[in-house]
Amino acid sequence: MLTVTTIPIEQSPLRWQLADPRRRLLPAAHLEQIKPLDAASAKRLLELTAPWYREQPFTQGYFADVAATSIGDQGPEVVRRVRKWLYQRGVPFKHSVFLSWSDTEAAVTTWKMVVKYWDDLWYPMADDLAVFDQTLSWALFLWHEEEAFFASRPIALGRPAT
Numbered sequence: 802m803l804t805v806t807t808i809p810i811e812q813s814p815l816r817w818q819l820a821d822p823r824r825r826l827l828p829a830a831h832l833e834q835i836k837p838l839d840a841a842s843a844k845r846l847l848e849l850t851a852p853w854y855r856e857q858p859f860t861q862g863y864f865a866d867v868a869a870t871s872i873g874d875q876g877p878e879v880v881r882r883v884r885k886w887l888y889q890r891g892v893p894f895k896h897s898v899f900l901s902w903s904d905t906e907a908a909v910t911t912w913k914m915v916v917k918y919w920d921d922l923w924y925p926m927a928d929d930l931a932v933f934d935q936t937l938s939w940a941l942f943l944w945h946e947e948e949a950f951f952a953s954r955p956i957a958l959g960r961p962a963t
Contacts, residue, residue: 803899805907806841807909808837810835813837835909837907837908838899840904846901858948868890869948892939898915898933901933902929929945930942
């Protein structure tokens, strides 16, 4: 089981991304569902998942199945198309997931918040964002190269195939 520690958004480096009034503000009820993690938790999550996408996302044999979709610009049609693609991955909306941006930035939320706000949680050409759950049986990776990858069916419990 992955043990993490949540912190108030005011203490998190994610406050600029999630709660800055100069950006699109999420409704308070939805923002409350995105809980930032402390730096130690963020570092553990990144260390756990970084091998999955270190060079090119999901090419090192950690997962048997990988689906991808191009993102490109984030105009309204693209946002809707990617949202639908994420929905079609079949993860239940209420499912708790981890968001990992870096060794200091991470959060826990629900899959519904990821599907609904993926374009507020990730910025092309600047961010890499890994999303996964406690089981480590699947992962979403929003890559800075404007592509989304969804991997499933882990091989040898997350160890690369030899």
